Amino acid sequence: MSTVKDVTFDLLRRLGLTTIVGNPGSTEEPFLKDFPKDFDYVMALQEASVVSLADGLSQGLRKPVIVNLHTGAGTGNAMCAILTAYLNKTPLIITAGQQTRDMLLIEPMLTNIDATSLPRPWVKWAYEPARAQDIPAAFMRAYATAVQQPAGPVYLSLPLDDWDQPMDATDVLRTVSTRVGPDPARVTEFGARINAAMAPVLVYGADMARGGADVWADGIALAERLGVPVWASPFCERPPFPETHPQFAGPLPPAIAPLSALLKGHDLIVVIGAPVFRYYPYVPGSYLPEGAELLQVTDDPDAASKAAIGDSLVSDAGLFLKALLPQVNARVAFAGGPLRKPPQTPTGELPLTPAAVYATLNALLPDDFVLTQESPSNIPQLQDQIRVRKPDVSYAFASGALGWTTPAAVGLALAERQSGRNRPVLCVMGDGSFQYSIQGVYTGVQQKAHLIYVVLQNEEYGILKEFAELENTPNVPGLDLPGLDIVSLGKAYGANTSKAETTEELAGAFKGALDHHGTSVIVVPITRALRGLLG
Template sequence: MPTVKEVTFNLLRKLGITTVVGNPGSTEETFLKNFPEDFDYVMALQEASVVGIADGLSQGLRKPVIVNVHTGAGLGNAMGNLLTAYLNKTPLIITAGQQTREMLLMEPFLTNIDSTQLPKPWVKWAYQPARAEDVPGAFLRAYAMAIQEPAGPVFLSLPLDDWDKEMSFEVPVRSVSTRKGPEPDCLKTFADKINAARNPVLVYGGDIARIGQTAWSSGIAFAEKINAPVWEAPFCERTPFPETHALYAGELPAAIGPLSDKLANHDLIVVIGAPVFRYYPYVPGSYLPNGAQLIQVTDDPDEAAKAIVGDSLVSDAGLFLDAALPLIKSRANQAKAPLRLAPKTPSHELPLAPLAVFAALKANSPKELIVTNESPSNTADFQDQFRFDQPDSFYTFASGGLGWNMPASVGLALAEKKNGRNRPVLCVMGDGSYQYSLQSVYTAVQQKAHVIYVVLQNEEYGILKEFAVLEETPNVPGLDLPGLDIVSLAKGYGANAIHVETTDDLGKAYCNALEFKGTSVIVVPITKKLGNLIQK
């Protein structure tokens, strides 16, 4: 008879899930022994990088990925990026080995105690099979849970002695729907409100981008039909609307008062595919401009329930847009000047300002490119220079937790290899952010991933110094980062690495990295001038 392991791997083949990202431990080796040749195993040096790589890979391929970490200890290491995967709505099947069933009663060394509780609340479902024969069925249920909207990570705790047990039956593959459409009466009510509005405004979020090209196109058609400006939701993790479009207004600030001020004079705020709202830090004010109403479309019932204002419709963003378009009246499409100013012209004074770094990168970037950004204190300058007009071109974290973009960039690059598009990945990092998951550089090198890390080095946690000004908290310790030799760190993992200071040298190094098609790290000293945390 086949073993639990054989039935499980056959099931995963039928589901098309043949990539495992992991860091092996003793409680996982029974799962990994005689690893099948038709499966890919991507090894990372630490579990935070494991989850980040898998997240990027899953988003790039638009399909689930198996994550394998080491019992409770490894799952603990993974939790920061697991939180991000949950907020990114990425369908990951997180697995961790568990001690032998015969010893679980005494909780021996490396037991994952309360295994299903540890990953909560950052998984949709957590389970430890009651018997070995339930392992394949647990994978099928995990798959179904992960891909249903809102998609997200799930968790399985798997005792190490289950895999060699014999099974007398196969687990039949079954399908589940993954998208839910709008409730008709609520759809009509929303359409009527949009048609009756004097001056509506749109706020788009990452759900539109996750769906793909069809929702991207529907979002454009929807905005053009009602001739309304489009804002990106605060801390938006994917680009949901072309940022060169005349109706694109920018990204909303993530604070109550300033966000409301940006939407002044609009009587209806239409939020599609985003929470209401990701606020941080606290800056008081009215949630909505005087006299304004808000309606929200989200695939997440929890986001609908906790929205602080407005009426919510639980629906897939793309299905809502397609269903609403025929119900929406066209508005006069008068010629409008772009809502955003042209990109600024930077100074080339040394040390370079972040704006100059981003301008040099943009000037030398190919059209086909993926960009990730984890330099939070420089986001405004980044958005000024990089204006994405194609779907699936920009990714970042939905959580605010550092350490995601470096490994996720590796996963995105691996997805590009698998799907044959082969776009390079540019990952913009702060020197502080770089330290959180720098082990992922090793995986990038070993996997021959085409990733270019550009590290802006100001020897400080710039974003925290901005918060210190906002919160009036002087003399906070631990905000300076002297003595980091990032070039040596990168070379230690096998990457091509270089230190540059001028825009000319940066441009040359970047072009060389694009030509190299491997993993490169470019370190650029920048000025320590603080940005503006709230107004972008």
């Protein structure tokens, strides 16, 4: 007779889920014992890094990844990363060990008490099987829940003594659809309102990028048929439109009044694949310019429900575009020239400006690469100098919670290797952000991932100083970061590490890192001058 573990691992094979990312604990060892040779185990040094690494791997491979955490303690460590995976719409199947059933009533040490409540509200579903033999079917339900729109993480709490329990070799494999189609009547209504508008404008969100190259192409087709500007939604975690396209206007600011001001002159704002809207600092004003209306298309019913303004349609962005395009009239072709100015020419001052760092990197990047970043105070300079022109190139995080990118970049690099694309991954980090999950460097080194961390060191939390200026809150303690020897930290984890203070030194170090085909860390001192939170 088979065991629960036999049936479960057979199901995972048939689902194509043979990579497990984890940090092993005592309650997980029965699941991991005699680990199958046809599975890969990727180990990270802390549970937040485990989840973030799996998030990057899942996004890079466009399929779910199994995550293995250590009961309630490991889940607690991982909660921030689980929150981010939920907002990233990443389909992770998160498992956590649980104490043996024989002792659950008396709650011994490391019991995951009220296990299904712990990860909520940041998982789509959480479950602890009532019987050991329910585990394979629970994995199947977890998979089905994770991949359906809006995709996201799910959570299984699994008692350690369940795995060797006998069970029949039951076949629980089934399939589910992964996209939600639009209401045809609502598409017709939206098409008519677009055709009737005098000056519509498009706002695209990260769902356009998650949809892949076909959705990008249809998004371009709609923009060119209408001949209108395209903005990226605020805090958009993945570029939804070619940033080199002449109709691309740039990212919208994450504040009510400034966002509304940029859309002035448009009578219809069409938002596809994004919330309405992600705001951060409170700058009061009208949500929309006077006389403007808004249409929203999202695959997330919750995002449609909580939108502050506008009329919503729940649908996969790509399926909506396929249905809408035949109903939209072509307008006069766009003839205004590029809406964005060319990249600013950086100054030669020392310490280097972020613009100088990014311009230097951009000149040396190969045609195909992966970009990810967590340097909040200088993202506008990054977006100005390195303009993404293809889908599935740039990745960030939707939560605003630091610590995701260092390990997620490892996952993205592993996805490049598993997929055979083998693009180098450039990960731009602030010196403060880098400390949140710096142990992710270790996994990159051990996995021989072709990954280059460029750490911009200004010895401060620049984004918080910008926020303090906006909010008029002077003399906030804890915003300076002196004494971080990041070169030594990179070397301690085994990375190919160097410091570059000039553009010439940076160019040499970056060329060497591209040739290294392992994990590198380049530390670049930069100016402490602040830009301003809203530009």
